[in-house]
Amino acid sequence: MQFIDQAKIEVEAGKGGDGIVAFRREKYVPAGGPSGGNGGRGGSVILVASENLQTLLDFRYKRRFVAKNGSRGGPKNKTGASGDDLLIEVPCGTAVYNRESDELIGDLTKPGQTLLVAEGGKGGLGNKYFLSNRNRAPEHALPGLDGEIKTLRLELKLLAEVGIIGLPNAGKSTLISALSAARPKIADYPFTTLIPNLGVVRKPTGDGTVFADIPGLIEGASQGAGLGHDFLRHIERTRLLLHVIDATSEDVVGEYNTIMQELQSYGRELREKTQIIALNKIDAVDKENIDLEALASELNHLSFAPVFIISAVTGEGLQPMLQQIWDTLDALNVKEEEEVIEVLGIGNKEI
The missing domain is CATH 3.40.50.300 (P-loop containing nucleotide triphosphate hydrolases)
Incomplete structure (x- = not known):
């Protein structure tokens, strides 16, 4: 097994789902009002320290990691499903730097320790959110926000006394x-x-x-x-x-x-x-x-x-x-x- 103690990767969190425009259309419910649900949150990218890894070799072959997007909202005030978080295992002793600013984001030294490196985008608001006394039938919703995109530098520093x-x-x-x-x-x-x-x-x-x-x-x-x-x-x-x-x-x-x-x-x-x-x-x-x-x-x-x-x-x-x-x-x-x-x-x- 090759010993690789430095790696550069790009992580992209999921985009939030769009909110939707919808209205209640039910029998015996006149003026049902807006019912467009909010979009789901995009998945985040999280690093996890693992005892099973001793090197950063895996990141030589895969350098881009993308989390799942959130789902768009649904009718009847249904909120879209959130995107699954993407968990990436790294060896214990990995220091994580923002490659652009060279800022230390975190240091993973203990098994199971986690570090959020890219936060998923928030879901957009459905038209139900814009209901008011002045606007009883809002016809607009908001799109979901983009997730964070970061380029990271990983450095493995051995844990030895x-x-x-x-x-x-x-x-x-x-x-x-x-x-x-x-x-x-x-x-x-x-x-x-x-x-x-x-x-x-x-x-x-x-x-x-x-x-x-x-x-x-x-x-x-x-x-x-x-x-x-x-x-x-x-x-x-x-x-x-x-x-x-x-x-x-x-x-x-x-x-x-x-x-x-x-x-x-x-x-x-x-x-x-x-x-x-x-x-x-x-x-x-x-x-x-x-x-x-x-x-x-x-x-x-x-x-x-x-x-x-x-x-x-x-x-x-x-x-x-x-x-x-x-x-x-x-x-x-x-x-x-x-x-x-x-x-x-x-x-x-x-x-």
Whole structure:
């Protein structure tokens, strides 16, 4: 299955049904008066977040969606039937933008969450609506209103708590395969990961946490170089970044600075996200000539983030790193709860 995380679609809500002109024509009912019914409402276009979809691939083949029109009114004051709403399923994590104004219309992050993107037109009024003391036999009605037409841009941003970032060939794919059941492509050349890979890592309590292996970033990624620009958006929703650095590199600190500069250039507070650093591939390091502890200390001093010396291949150092990830996520949960309490003003109240 292809991973498509952007799509452009056009949605058109249904037109409201026309009101009609009609009069009562019944035996023994003289001067029956107007009886033209109103038109029905046009159907609206509604997006629905679904757990069953993981990509926007469907929108590559169908890009125009039209809801049903409302029916015209009927005689004897009958209102026309409303057009059926058109429900369009999208993956959880889809952000919806107005393509013309670039305004964010909504963000669908939870299963079953809905978003009205084009409202159906109102039905026209029948002639019964225009009855008055001055006009006892109105002979005009109103047409239904057109439904909204919008061009939308859909962006899928993966829902993962931990984002694994780093330069190409840092060992990110090997790491996520070691931690979870994910089986991404692994090879000894750069850019083997062309799409984000998701893996569920089990906590000691049995709960699952989603990790996302983000395709390798390079210098200039925030301006479109390499693959990074297309996938930096997937880091936005993560709560914690696991920054993987190749310990066999000739310039470990330089690699760290390259990634941080790209996060800074991209904006959206990516650089401020909580990080844990993994100094990977220690199984391939010449430990007689490279002081891993000194490298870790230098990175810690530079980033103020905990640094772990690991090998995704042999599993060395993975458990202490995972424990730090669980502890950090728990701390972030507590912090977020406290912020909610403070915003709602429900703390420190006397009972």
